[in-house]
Amino acid sequence: MKKVILDLATTLDGFIEGPHGEIDWCIMDDDMDFDGFLLGIDTIFYGRVSYDAWENYQPEEHAHPEEQEFWKKIHSKNKLVFSSEKRVDERATFIHSDIAEKVAEIKKQGGKDIWLYGGAGLIRTFIQHNLIDVYRISVHPIALGSGKPLFEDLKERLNLKLIKTNVFKSGVVQLIYTPE
Amino acid sequence: MKKVILDLATTLDGFIEGPHGEIDWCIMDDDMDFDGFLLGIDTIFYGRVSYDAWENYQPEEHAHPEEQEFWKKIHSKNKLVFSSEKRVDERATFIHSDIAEKVAEIKKQGGKDIWLYGGAGLIRTFIQHNLIDVYRISVHPIALGSGKPLFEDLKERLNLKLIKTNVFKSGVVQLIYTPE
Numbered sequence: 001m002k003k004v005i006l007d008l009a010t011t012l013d014g015f016i017e018g019p020h021g022e023i024d025w026c027i028m029d030d031d032m033d034f035d036g037f038l039l040g041i042d043t044i045f046y047g048r049v050s051y052d053a054w055e056n057y058q059p060e061e062h063a064h065p066e067e068q069e070f071w072k073k074i075h076s077k078n079k080l081v082f083s084s085e086k087r088v089d090e091r092a093t094f095i096h097s098d099i100a101e102k103v104a105e106i107k108k109q110g111g112k113d114i115w116l117y118g119g120a121g122l123i124r125t126f127i128q129h130n131l132i133d134v135y136r137i138s139v140h141p142i143a144l145g146s147g148k149p150l151f152e153d154l155k156e157r158l159n160l161k162l163i164k165t166n167v168f169k170s171g172v173v174q175l176i177y178t179p180e
Numbered sequence: 181m182k183k184v185i186l187d188l189a190t191t192l193d194g195f196i197e198g199p200h201g202e203i204d205w206c207i208m209d210d211d212m213d214f215d216g217f218l219l220g221i222d223t224i225f226y227g228r229v230s231y232d233a234w235e236n237y238q239p240e241e242h243a244h245p246e247e248q249e250f251w252k253k254i255h256s257k258n259k260l261v262f263s264s265e266k267r268v269d270e271r272a273t274f275i276h277s278d279i280a281e282k283v284a285e286i287k288k289q290g291g292k293d294i295w296l297y298g299g300a301g302l303i304r305t306f307i308q309h310n311l312i313d314v315y316r317i318s319v320h321p322i323a324l325g326s327g328k329p330l331f332e333d334l335k336e337r338l339n340l341k342l343i344k345t346n347v348f349k350s351g352v353v354q355l356i357y358t359p360e
Contacts, residue, residue, distance in 0.1 A: 010193075015194070144334070145334025149325075151193050157325070160321040172342075
């Protein structure tokens, strides 16, 4: 059974972006083993806006080989886009209705896990339908005081069960939860 | 040199209270050793509102002996209240001006450490004056989606250095930082 994994970076005070979209505080260190995470997934779930922003992204020609490799890995995954729009796209499958049923079907297909990429609206929908199996939240050693909240407009409390913590040399602490 | 320690419980999404002041999600387990924390301090800093709310609090007669003991310990500490009001109070010293200078003086007195209790306005003032030596933030395994933010209206980013993490059986993760 595939798992749906939400992987997000947050500030200590619970923001995923600064008030003007800043993510420059976000640390990507070797010891975080994001490569290991990517190796464990074969599918990425996007909202339509996130998909359009990132789907076709190619690093610059002279970018660091690691960055080139990163994007090659990302673009090698199966991509599913959740959107009210019925689009046909050779690079992704668009899903525009019956989200819970469709996700249940995909999870049954087996293979590796699924990265729930976002954005915020898709994450909210997934929380409300209880479709997330693993929450991996990387708490960064900074407070911004304002910005875009981790989870917006939850209809009810989200109770979680801590299953693991990883402490990185940068001071980032990754908290891994399953739903309670 | 005394240290000023901020000790707060927060949800995963960075709230210290729910939208209606809810703190029922806040866990106080034995393995958190809050007693040990209280043993290490001899002074409590309050804002005026927090002081008036808690200073004279006495648990009910039939309350659990541990709760009785807890409040006895709290009330045995030196209490300082930061307020624009010039009040004379036999149970506390009121400080109404020159906060940074007065705090520096108190820290030089030696002895045990200081618990910066809050509320939010006092914490903000202390952050802005860089008066906090240790941040102990206990991240609870819950998201509320809305509520009272951990740090409100910071004028600038607060960069922190992680010095320790404690994982408790309840799933609470305590993150301990010093200012960067």
